[in-house]
Amino acid sequence: MNISMLLDMAVDGFGDRVVIGSKDAGISATRLNELAVAGADMIRKSGADAVVYLAVNGPAFPVAMFAAARAGVPLVPVNYRLGREQLDSLLSNHPRALGIADPNQAAVLASAGLSVHTPEEWMRLLSGSDVTTADEEEALDDDGPAVVIYTSGTTSAPKGVLLRHENLSSYVFGSVEFASAEDADAALVSVPPYHIAAVANVITNLYAGRRTMVLEQFTPEQWLDTVRSEGVTNALVVPTMLARIVDSDAPKDIPSLRGLAYGGAPMPTRVIERALQLWPEIGFVNAYGLTETSSTIAVLGPDDHRTAIVGDDEKARARLGSVGRPVPGVEIEIRGDDETVLGAGEVGRICVAGDQVSAEYAGVGRMVDGRGFFDTRDKGYLDDEGYLFVGGRVDDTIIRGAENIAPAEIEDVILRHPAVLDVAVVGMPDEEWGQRIEAAVVLRPGEGADVDELRAFVREKLRSSKTPERIVYWDELPRTETGKLVRRHVVERLGTQVAPI
Known part of the structure; x- marks a missing residue:
């Protein structure tokens, strides 16, 4: 199923609802679809076989994602902090791409031979397009990669992870209930576009019917102000951000916020405990996943967080250091050096299987075993109730x-x-x-x-x-x-x- 079908469902279910940007000047689901259709037309006419996105997060990003999906080419969000040598090497893999880049990065794409637009130019061109309705006979590519994310492992050369439409759609269907958000619900995302969490949040929040905003330059004060002014109900941060927020001297009253998810790195116990004390009404979620797994594969939910700090149950408290249990559709095994599946409490390599698991690298193929399991190269163990504890990388990353x-x-x-x-x-x-x-x-x-x-x-x-x-x-x-x-x-x-x- 092509991910553009998720947008089609949103248009049918809540087309007039603002799903991208601020509550006063955002983009509705219907308008997002019109822009994506216009973008797909531009991509096809350019002959591009990919869309390289080298810019900060913003409305142009989801438009580019769905435009690329409709055009049958992958979106390639690139780390704008990479050095010139690495950028040149990466761009050599996409010589026929259409580029979207911030003004200070546009010359890099142009020197690689790409046709380039700034995010503002891209949005202006699409807004003025006469092509706003998809051809009913249009055949969407369901099998190709929807997104290619470059991620570094133990070597210095970034690897292109291919996330196919099936992987991303499976993640959405296994994690989100369609149109489950209220009209006024809004999500604040504070991760860059080249991170898998940014991709995942675009499609999951859209499918739920939740408006998504991004914070381009994070500061604790700006984050808190945005939550208040935009009535943010759900937010995503990395542990470093949460630590800065709870340690900030800024006012921390954020009455609209109901859910706060974190992940991407180990969360210091003192930080999450402080946050739980500051905001006893907020539901905290620890999400663990990888680029190769289309984002989250295990979740420690709000009840687990609260149970950990209430009462004297040491086992429940210890689970605050876990990443929770597998999401629906995902199977996790802990394996030893001899590939034996280990029992509860035994530390080994975390291996995962499921339809959302891509584990596919450009030029290499899928890195799964005969049973479809991907070795994450993370160490960890499962306790006797299936809670996953991650103990660091097997490699040196x-x-x-x-x-x-x-x-x-x-x-x-x-x-x-x-x-x-x-x-x-x-x-x-x-x-x-x-x-x-x-x-x-x-x-x-x-x-x-x-x-x-x-x-x-x-x-x-x-x-x-x-x-x-x-x-x-x-x-x-x-x-x-x-x-x-x-x-x-x-x-x-x-x-x-x-x-x-």
Whole structure:
């Protein structure tokens, strides 16, 4: 089922309801469909085989998503924080794409040979189009990829995850009841468009009939003000954002808010406990998922959160550290190194199956076993009642503020510095960001480089969020006889070493 059918259902069910943007100047379901039809016509006439979206979140994003779906091509939301070298490499995979980019990024797409519009130009062109009604004979592509999201793993090269229409539609049908939202319900989403949560929230909120707003530049004060002024009833944040909100000095009265979902990284216990105390009437939800699984595969619901802080049930309290139980249509197994399915309480690799699970990479294919299970490369266990506890990555990926960061990418940059002989980059526990980036560096004999110089060197090549918060100097790194870095020993030593930042 092509995801544009979800929009068709919305038009039939509540066409006049505002579903995108502010309550006073937003876009109705009917208008969203008209813009998507016009966008699809533009895409077809351009001959594009994809739509690359290199911009901040906003109304142009859902329009681009449904326009691409109607045109039978994938939407490719790209991380606008990537360095030029990575962007060029990624764009080389889509030489015939139509580009939508913020003004400061448009030149990058143009230099790659793409036809480019800013989000404002895109919306203006579509608003003036005479093509607003879909051809009744139009055959929509149900089998192709709807969205391609590039995600970094343990290597520095981003991988294109193909999310097909079937995957995304299955996620919606298994998670949301059609038209279940009230007329005045509104969702506030605070994640960038290249994150799977942004894609998932567009289609799930639309299907529910809930108006969706985005906060382009997050601050606690702006978030709280927006919730109040727009009557937001549901919101999505990452743990870092929630920590900043609860620690803010701004007024925290948000009477309209009924549901607050979080995910993307481990949530510090002190933060969620503080939030539960601040807003006892709000239903909190911890959502765990991956790009490869079309977003959420397990949920810890409001009742679980409240039970955890009421009474003396230690088992219930411990579940506040879990990600809950699988959503409908998803099956989870914990497997050992020999692929044996482990029992309750036994730690192993989290493997997942279900129609919403894509596990498909561009140029590689689906990475599932004979029974359709995808190895998430996360470690964890299920308790005796099916609650999933996630214990970190099997690989070395650093998860900072819900962003997956490959250590190899940062190490590669640091090693380019002429004074550096060897380096190890790891993620260390951090209450605000989930993990912080730290590096142990070995300098070449007779060479010198201070911490600020190295951090500036990294920031110039990558960006601030990938710059190590702490750099220490060692005489050598822990490596095996064959030269393999033993990262756990790096983490252990950094955890006991006090060093200046």
